[in-house]
Amino acid sequence: GAVVSQHPSWVICKSGTSVKIECRSLDFQATTMFWYRQFPKQSLMLMATSNEGSKATYEQGVEKDKFLINHASLTLSTLTVTSAHPEDSSFYICSKSRGSSYNEQFFGPGTRLTVL
């Protein structure tokens, strides 16, 4: 299957700091990548769609100024959680697909964020 990497695997930070999470497509180029958040024992909730070379599309209720997404190249999307607070502690997962509908999504291994 296709390969997606995320870095870091986990991060612990103090409240008020910013954290950057990287998502890399290691095989095919991905013009579109997706960012999900998953709280313990809950489902994956789509946060935003990351588009290479243009602005990300955020889902309703997701603060675009708090969760900054940059998709500067066809193989890298980054999510920055700005001024993180304990309620932002979660499992953040990115995914990619081959672009159009009907295609499976390939998920990264996830990043566990803990904000103290």
Next chain:
Amino acid sequence: QQPVQSPQAVILREGEDAVINCSSSKALYSVHWYRQKHGEAPVFLMILLKGGEQKGHDKISASFNEKKQQSSLYLTASQLSYSGTYFCGTEKAAAGNKLTFGGGTRVLVKP
């Protein structure tokens, strides 16, 4: 709109069968099934696109009803490796592969 999955959890003995359902009040564009083990990324199982479609791999299969409002995932002769949380994901028409996931079904297969 989030699809509804049932049951929320199921415990099986190795070799037993189970069915997981995924329902929507409106016709779906497609249904994706994924399995996630604790602390890991979801892994793709299969996609169903057409009403009445059925497909499978090894002893895991799925169906999509004619109205495209319900999909079922069948675990047959379950193995210990089938343990995990199963999610169905649905696409809206022309949403560019954007998925909305159901609440998940936790499956535990015991020896």
